Amino acid sequence: MTYDIVIIGGGAAGIATASSILKRNAKVTIAVVDPATDHYYQPGWTMVGAGVFTLEQTRKAEADVMPKGVRWIRLPAITIDPDRHAIQLGDGSSIDYHVLIVAPGLRLAWEKIEGLPEALGRNGVTSNYRYDLAPYTYRLVKELQQGRALFSQPPMPIKCAGAPQKAMYLSCDIWRGCGLLPAIDVEFHNAGAALFGIPIYVPALMEYVEKYGIDLRLESNLVAVDADRRVATFERKQDGVSERIERPFDMLHVVPPQVSHAVVANSPLAAANGFVEVDETTLRHKRFENVFGLGDAAGTSNAKTAAAARVQAPVVAVNALAALDGSPPVADYNGYGSCPLTVERGKIVLAEFGYGGKLLPSFPSWLLDGTRPTRAAWFLKERMLPPIYWQGMLKGREWMAAPHKIGKAA
Numbered sequence: 001m002t003y004d005i006v007i008i009g010g011g012a013a014g015i016a017t018a019s020s021i022l023k024r025n026a027k028v029t030i031a032v033v034d035p036a037t038d039h040y041y042q043p044g045w046t047m048v049g050a051g052v053f054t055l056e057q058t059r060k061a062e063a064d065v066m067p068k069g070v071r072w073i074r075l076p077a078i079t080i081d082p083d084r085h086a087i088q089l090g091d092g093s094s095i096d097y098h099v100l101i102v103a104p105g106l107r108l109a110w111e112k113i114e115g116l117p118e119a120l121g122r123n124g125v126t127s128n129y130r131y132d133l134a135p136y137t138y139r140l141v142k143e144l145q146q147g148r149a150l151f152s153q154p155p156m157p158i159k160c161a162g163a164p165q166k167a168m169y170l171s172c173d174i175w176r177g178c179g180l181l182p183a184i185d186v187e188f189h190n191a192g193a194a195l196f197g198i199p200i201y202v203p204a205l206m207e208y209v210e211k212y213g214i215d216l217r218l219e220s221n222l223v224a225v226d227a228d229r230r231v232a233t234f235e236r237k238q239d240g241v242s243e244r245i246e247r248p249f250d251m252l253h254v255v256p257p258q259v260s261h262a263v264v265a266n267s268p269l270a271a272a273n274g275f276v277e278v279d280e281t282t283l284r285h286k287r288f289e290n291v292f293g294l295g296d297a298a299g300t301s302n303a304k305t306a307a308a309a310r311v312q313a314p315v316v317a318v319n320a321l322a323a324l325d326g327s328p329p330v331a332d333y334n335g336y337g338s339c340p341l342t343v344e345r346g347k348i349v350l351a352e353f354g355y356g357g358k359l360l361p362s363f364p365s366w367l368l369d370g371t372r373p374t375r376a377a378w379f380l381k382e383r384m385l386p387p388i389y390w391q392g393m394l395k396g397r398e399w400m401a402a403p404h405k406i407g408k409a410a
């Protein structure tokens with residue numbers, strides 16, 4: 001079979017792009033390749049971990065989000081041959097394309113932390129990065145009366161770089177509300193050198209670090225977990241010398257290292273870091289003119305978030321349609337991404353920024369100042385963003401995300 005457009009991945013980015021294309025031209029033949037039976041609203045998992053959302057609010061059947069008019073191929077893509085314009089699928093068959101859109105997200109590399117895969121889900125080891133474990137986070141938080149709670153953040157790149165600390169602040173807020181916080185030792189081990197990559201948001205976050213009495217340990221990377229002994233091992237590099245420290249814990253919230261899927265990393269489409277080597281603005285592949293990449297799979301320097309995919313999808317849609325006509329890209333992407341940092345139940349520091357750390361707030365500061373914790377941003381996250389995701393983004397309604405024409409004033 002040859003399709004006009006093949007999309008690898010029916011997640012946030014892939015479905016939004018398919019809908020945006022069909023909205024403009026219902027006649028193109030599109031195949032979405034994805035073996036998943038379920039589609040997840042992953043930004044909701046932070047809220048599940050704090051008992052704000054139910055697990056079911058974050059999941060729909062993949063069949064229910066698949067746009068009418070696309071052919072859904074329920075198999076994984078195994079290899080990509082961009083010279084032959086062909087994809088090999090999980091059952092050994094292959095399909096051809098005129099234009100390819102690569103959006104399989106990224107892979108959570110739990111196995112890179114020694115002992116972690118077998119530790120998850122027992123003896124206090126949890127992660128909001130797994131659908132089935134987010135409720136366990138909330139259970140652990142409710143049950144912990146005293147002791148030590150560790151939260152970890154791996155080296156970049158990761159999706160939603162704020163999510164490791166979001167889990168921590170919401171847990172601390174629950175313990176504070178029950179009067180238990182003084183009895184709980186909270187440590188944040190961040191492999192990075194800063195609390196958050198965009199400096200303007202750091203002061204507001206530091207106020208919460210201090211308010212909750214969090215022991216902030218930068219450049220401290222989780223390398224091993226022993227669930228039976230309830231001990232986590234962190235590696236710290238100082239002056240080129242690395243030392244390992246062991247920290248006993250009662251609760252450990254882990255965020256795993258994150259890598260490109262093999263289908264991309266092992267293909268000619270990969271950049272040196274394994275992600276899809278696309279131009280940062282047009283999202284077109286740097287070497288293959290009929291290939292585009294977006295979402296977490298893209299080797300771009302924006303924050304890997306659903307918010308980024310929401311803005312990227314219409315850009316890729318119009319550029320892919322142009323490529324189908326043999327024309328150059330017509331729209332560009334400014335690197336917009338957003339990270340709603342849930343600093344307490346009811347308040348969020350809403351980080352919104354693009355390439356080079358340029359602030360790109362969606363609202364005027366008198367309405368919503370993203371550098372400060374606000375109730376308005378919490379309302380947005382709790383009440384507005386889920387319907388914007390399910391009813392807007394996935395259905396090609398490009399609310400506040402119309403594709404920007406190349407050369408037009410911003």
Ligand SMILES: Cc1cc2nc3c(=O)[nH]c(=O)nc-3n(C[C@H](O)[C@H](O)[C@H](O)COP(=O)(O)OP(=O)(O)OC[C@H]3O[C@@H](n4cnc5c(N)ncnc54)[C@H](O)[C@@H]3O)c2cc1C
Nearest residue numbers: 009011012013042043076077104105160295296305306307
């Ligand atoms: C705990 C957590 C909190 C987050 N919080 C926020 C937030 O507050 N705000 C925000 O904007 N973002 C947030 N994110 C990030 C956001 O969820 C992701 O950036 C977004 O889902 C990326 O979309 P994607 O389509 O690239 O990848 P995904 O949504 O992960 O979808 C990838 C799809 O590709 C499929 N796939 C994988 N491999 C293959 C293959 N070989 N062949 C075919 N298909 C394949 C998968 O089955 C999946 O359906 C959060 C993420 C997590 C985990």
